Amino acid sequence: MRALPVGDTALLVEVSSGEEAQALHAELVRRRAEGSLSVREIVPAARTVLLDGLTDPARLAAELTAAEVPPAPPRARDVIELRVRYDGPDLADVAAHWGVSPREVARVHAGTEFTVAFCGFAPGFGYLTGLPTRYDVPRRATPRTAVPAGSVGLAGPYTGVYPRSSPGGWQLIGTTDAVLWDHARVPAALLSPGTRVRFVEAP
C-alpha cells in the first residue's frame, strides 16, 4: 500500500488489486461511520481510493500504511437484481471473443454475482466486477455517439449499465429497464460502491 499526497488536503491510497481497493474502501467507509475518520469524499477506483477534504493527510498516510486492512470487504446484505434482455448489438462479438455461443454469454453473465467496484463516468454508473479475467473484452474500436439508457455493456474486466443515453465505447450485450439514477429517489443511485448485483434474464 502506498499513500500519495494529492494537493494539500487529499490522499490517493494505491493498492495492488481491485479486491484490495474494495476492501480498503469498505474499511474507510466503516471508519467514517464510526467517527474515527473525518473526510469529505471517499472515492474508490480501479486500484486506488481517494480521500479528499482531510485536515492532516500526512498523519493519515502514516497511519494507513502502518495499519492492517481486513482482506475481504464486509459483504453488503442485499443483492440488487437487474432484469436484463440479452439482446445487445455486440452480443455476437462478445461471444466470438469468449469463444462461446451468444446463449452461453447470457448464461455466464446471468450466473455471475457482481460487486460495484466503483462509480464514475456519469452519476449512477457503476463499474461492476465479478467475471473471471478470461472474459475480459476490449472496448469497441469506435465508440458509439449515443448508447441508449439501460444498455448493459462490457469493457476490460468490468460490466456496466448506462444510466442515461450518452456516448460510449463499451460492448453492449443487453438491455435493462431498471432505473439506475433518479435524483427524486432516495438514494438517487441504485448502485454504489460495494453493492452486490445479479443480472436476471428477462423471459
Added chain:
Amino acid sequence: MTDRALSVVRAGALTTVQDRGRPGHAHLGVPRSGALDGPAAALANRLVGNGPDAAVLETTLNGCAVRPRCTVTVAVTGAPCRVTVDDRPAAWAAPVRVPAGAVLAIGTALSGVRSYVAVSGGLTVEPILGSRSTDLLSGLGPTPLTDGAVLPLGTPSPLHTRVDTAPQPAPPAELILHVTLGPRDDWFTPEAVRLFTSRTFQVSSASNRIGLRTQGPALERTHRGELPSEGMVLGAVQVPPDGGPVVFLADHPTTGGYPVIGVVREADLPAAAQAAPGTPLRFIGVRRR
C-alpha cells in the same frame, strides 16, 4: 403564478444557476459543481443580504438580461461589466434596486469571463442532492438559461445589507497557479516537470466549467501505458497524451485515467475561472503545506 420570479429576456452565451455545489457525492460519479468564482458569488450574495448558500446566476463572457416580476435588490460581481436597469446605468459590485417589470441587463465582460448576479431571496429552482447548481458534465440541476425561461425567487431576508460597495480583485493579466507536484509526476520526464513549472502556457478557448485547457510545450511521459481510472480532485492538472495540461474546475469528472502531474491550490482557482482565452499562464511549484 407567484410574483416572486424573474423571466429571462436574453439568456446570453451560457448562463447557469450556481450555488456552492454538491460536494460529498463523488463516489457516485457526481461532480461537485458550484460557482467557479466562489468568492465573487459569495460577495454578490452578501451585497443583497442573502445567505452564503443562495443560488445566483453565472454568466459567460457576454452577460444576460432578466426581468423580475417583483421589486428586488440585485448585485453583479465577478467579471466587470456594464450593468443597466431599463437602459439606465447602474452600479457594478453594489446593491441595485430593480423595480418590478424593469429589465436588468448585464453586459459583456470588460475583462475576465464570468459575472455573478445575486437577487434578494436567491433563485429557488428545485435543488438536486442539496444543490441548485447546473452541472454541465453530468446534466444535473437546471438546464442553462434560455430566452423566456422563468426562475422562481425566494423570500428576501429582513436583514439590511451593511455593505454598499465592495472591492474585488481584477481578472488576471497573467494567471499564476501555484501547484504541488503529484500524485503522478513520476509518469513524466524530469524535463517535462521542469517545463511544466517554468514555461509560460496560454489559456485555451476550449476551456469550460469542466476544465481550464491550456496550450504550451508538450509534456513528455516516461510511462506509455494506461493509468487505471483513479479519483480526481478539484484543481488536478491532468495531462492527456496529445494535449496541454487541463486544470480541473468545478464540473470535473470524479474519476479519470490520465496522469495528474500536479494539483493547483484551491485559492488560485477563482482567478482561473476569470482567465480569458489567450491569457498567459504559469504554474509555480510550491511545497505541500
